[in-house]
Amino acid sequence: MKTFDFDLFVIGGGSGGVRAARMAAQRGARVAIAEVAAMGGTCVNVGCIPKKLYSYAAHYAESFEESHGFGWSGTAPVFNWDVLRANRAREITRLNGIYNQLLANAGVTIITGWATLIDGHNVKVEEQTFSAKNILVSTGGTPTVPALEGREYIVTSDQMFDLEPFPKRLLVVGGGYIACEFASIFNGLGAEVTQVHRGEKLLTGFDHDVRSFIATEMEKTGVRLRLGAEVEAISKTAAGLQVTLQAGAGQVTVDAVLYATGRVPNTNGLGLEAAGVKLSHKGAIEVNSHYQSSLPSVYALGDVTARLQLTPVALGEAMVLVDHLLGPAAGKKRRSMSYDFVPTAVFTHPNIGTVGYSEEEARKVFGKVTVFRTDFKPLRHTLSGSTERTLMKLLVEDATDRVVGLHMVGPDAGEVVQGFAVAMKAGATKAVFDSTIGIHPTLAEEFVTMREPVTPFASD
Ligand code: FAD
Ligand code: NDP
Numbered sequence: 040m041k042t043f044d045f046d047l048f049v050i051g052g053g054s055g056g057v058r059a060a061r062m063a064a065q066r067g068a069r070v071a072i073a074e075v076a077a078m079g080g081t082c083v084n085v086g087c088i089p090k091k092l093y094s095y096a097a098h099y100a101e102s103f104e105e106s107h108g109f110g111w112s113g114t115a116p117v118f119n120w121d122v123l124r125a126n127r128a129r130e131i132t133r134l135n136g137i138y139n140q141l142l143a144n145a146g147v148t149i150i151t152g153w154a155t156l157i158d159g160h161n162v163k164v165e166e167q168t169f170s171a172k173n174i175l176v177s178t179g180g181t182p183t184v185p186a187l188e189g190r191e192y193i194v195t196s197d198q199m200f201d202l203e204p205f206p207k208r209l210l211v212v213g214g215g216y217i218a219c220e221f222a223s224i225f226n227g228l229g230a231e232v233t234q235v236h237r238g239e240k241l242l243t244g245f246d247h248d249v250r251s252f253i254a255t256e257m258e259k260t261g262v263r264l265r266l267g268a269e270v271e272a273i274s275k276t277a278a279g280l281q282v283t284l285q286a287g288a289g290q291v292t293v294d295a296v297l298y299a300t301g302r303v304p305n306t307n308g309l310g311l312e313a314a315g316v317k318l319s320h321k322g323a324i325e326v327n328s329h330y331q332s333s334l335p336s337v338y339a340l341g342d343v344t345a346r347l348q349l350t351p352v353a354l355g356e357a358m359v360l361v362d363h364l365l366g367p368a369a370g371k372k373r374r375s376m377s378y379d380f381v382p383t384a385v386f387t388h389p390n391i392g393t394v395g396y397s398e399e400e401a402r403k404v405f406g407k408v409t410v411f412r413t414d415f416k417p418l419r420h421t422l423s424g425s426t427e428r429t430l431m432k433l434l435v436e437d438a439t440d441r442v443v444g445l446h447m448v449g450p451d452a453g454e455v456v457q458g459f460a461v462a463m464k465a466g467a468t469k470a471v472f473d474s475t476i477g478i479h480p481t482l483a484e485e486f487v488t489m490r491e492p493v494t495p496f497a498s499d
Contacts, residue, residue: 045071047364048162048171050154050309053080055341055353056177057138062361064145066368071171072147073154073164077131078138081179081342082350084131085197090220092127093200094386097227101260101388105423118229120205127200155310159336163310173336173364176316176324177353178309180302180342189273192280193296196221206230206295210282212270214241216385217299219253223388226262233263233291235270235284242385246397246446248412252430253387253448259426260388270296304343321345330360338364347381382460384453389427392452394460395444398434407437409469411489417449418480431485433469440468445486455483 045068049060052074060072077084096118103115142149152164156176162169182195194202196217207230211222214236226232234257240250241257241264258264271285279292304323312318317325317333323345330338338360341353359376367373382394395401401408411433420427429449436443445459462471477484 043160043170043172045069045148045169045171047071047173047175048154048169049073049175049177050156050162051080051176051178051305051341051343052078052138052142052149053177053179053341053353054082054350055179055357056080056175057142058354059175059177059340059357059361060147061141061145062358063365064142064147066361066365068365070145070147071150071169072142073150073152073162075151075153077135078142078149079131079135083134083138085200087350088134089127089131089200090196090224091386092130093123093224093228094220094388096123097224097388100227100229101425105419105425108422108424120228123228124201153308155308156314156316156337157310158314159334173338175360176309176311176332176337176339176343177341177357178305178343180304180345180348182298183301183303184298185300187270187272189275189280192273192275193298195298199225199297202295204294206293208279208293209233209295209297210235210280210291210293211297211299212236213299213301214238214243214266215299215301216242218297219257219385219387221297221299222262223257223260223386226257226260227388231263232261233265233293235265235268235282235291237267237269239267241266242391244397245385245391245393246432246444247399248430248432249391249393249397249446249448252414252428253385253389253391256389256427256448257387265291302342302348304345306343319345329363330356347378349381349383352378352381380460380463382453382456384456386453389429389449390447390452392447392454392456393445394456394463395442396434397444397446398432401434401436401444405436405438405443408443409435409437409492411435411469411491412493413485413489415485417482419450429482429485431482431489433472433486433489435469440470442467442469442472447482447486449482451482455486458483459486 047063047070049056049072060070064070150164154164209225209230209232211218211234222232222234242250268288269285271283274281282291306322315334324339330340340356342348359374362373385391414430417429432446434444472487475487477487
């Protein structure tokens with residue numbers, strides 16, 4: 040029988056790759072992981088973690104402002120971009136070290152460099168070749184920017200964390216997760232932010248009420264939204280980067296232009312197709328329910344498969360794959376992955392938290408749906424002077440009374456929705472919500488005290 044250097048060779052040390060490598064090694068497999076950049080991937084280095092740290096930083100501006108109504112006074116503190124960047128960089132370096140340590144402790148061989156597939160059992164990293172029984176491709180994704188005049192002047196989210204100098208005037212293109220989050224963050228940090236989105240509403244795919252509500256709230260915080268607008272060209276002038284909008288919609292002069300127009304799978308230059316791994320028309324690796332590609336010994340998960348591009352999804356997939364390849368851990372059941380009711384948050388200011396179906400989707404899937412909706416001024420803002428409001432919405436399938444959609448725009452919405460996601464995975468009905476005692480006074484209690492349905496919306 041042929042012997043391999045490794046049982047599993049993982050290409051890409053991001054959320055999914057690190058988790059799969061570590062779990063497989065802990066299960067007794069001989070595992071190697073190749074990473075070309077810093078260990079931890081997008082989430083740790085240029086995604087979730089630095090983004091959330093910057094979001095915390097941005098929230099202080101409003102907290103200082105709001106503290107006056109609670110009796111605090113004094114000179115407003117001054118924000119120092121260099122300090123934030125340095126502290127973030129230090130923390131990320133610490134996390135990179137922890138990831139490397141966790142892998143080493145589990146017995147994973149760490150290989151630094153760009154890995155390419157030679158065939159279903161052989162991988163090349165720089166000048167070295169390694170053989171493996173199975174190969175996992177978890178190479179993530181990368182920002183994509185449309186062709187445009189002046190493309191050389193734009194940056195993507197990868198560069199935003201270390202921009203030099205701080206962009207006092209920022210133009211953000213896109214209306215998705217990254218565009219909305221960075222518009223909120225840089226607005227909070229003190230930049231004058233204009234967000235240009237081609238659609239009439241932000242956040243395609245989210246519930247229609249959430250999409251309208253967040254636009255209003257972001258505008259209240261100072262983000263200038265230009266909806267239904269597109270960039271024609273960017274040029275450099277003495278006054279800054281001059282961004283011309285299409286159809287004579289005007290010009291905006293800024294210090295930096297962030298394009299957040301989506302991400303594409305990292306499948307170029309990996310030798311995938313030559314080795315026989317089938318890609319979709321969007322360049323994503325096609326996999327079956329066991330994350331197996333068209334080349335049976337090659338697996339793929341996470342953003343490179345372009346399904347739900349979220350860290351916890353990549354982590355979940357990795358654990359399911361390890362169970363599939365090596366069997367479940369001693370005394371544990373084999374894990375399975377469900378893409379239903381995956382909760383998600385958008386770290387705008389205020390946050391969005393959501394789980395389950397939007398009203399539009401729920402009506403399509405379940406037919407008759409009852410909607411409960413409330414928006415109100417949170418208790419905190421009775422004294423803070425802020426005009427921020429909070430939105431909460433429940434969608435209930437009439438036939439079963441099951442809660443099939445739960446949406447929130449408001450402070451810490453992600454924290455609130457995570458707990459409700461458990462209830463919804465468990466199939467909680469509206470009657471269960473109604474019989475749950477609230478925690479008073481909180482925002483979250485509104486989800487268990489909504490009694491009167493609202494009339495269905497006229498589709499927009
Ligand atoms: P990645 O984490 O991208 O890892 C892929 C790794 O493969 C990289 O380290 C790369 O260097 C390496 N690699 C690529 N090619 C090769 C090669 N040939 N050889 C060796 N190494 C290679 N998700 C959330 O859930 N919550 C959030 O708040 C959130 N915020 C985000 C904010 C931003 C700005 C971005 C960009 C993303 C955010 N995401 C968030 C999404 C999340 O980061 C991704 O879904 C997640 O990182 C995907 O994990 P992955 O393992 O598939 O790939
Ligand atoms: P998204 O797919 O969320 O949004 C892309 C945006 O760019 C959309 O508004 C889209 O418009 C717009 N767009 C696309 N092409 C063009 C174009 N040619 N010209 C103008 N606008 C264009 O991608 P992101 O880059 O924001 O994020 C990628 C993924 O990363 C997310 O989908 C998410 O899964 C993950 N992520 C998760 C986060 C979280 O969990 N908090 C945070 C950040 C990222 P339209 O809607 O009209 O198509």
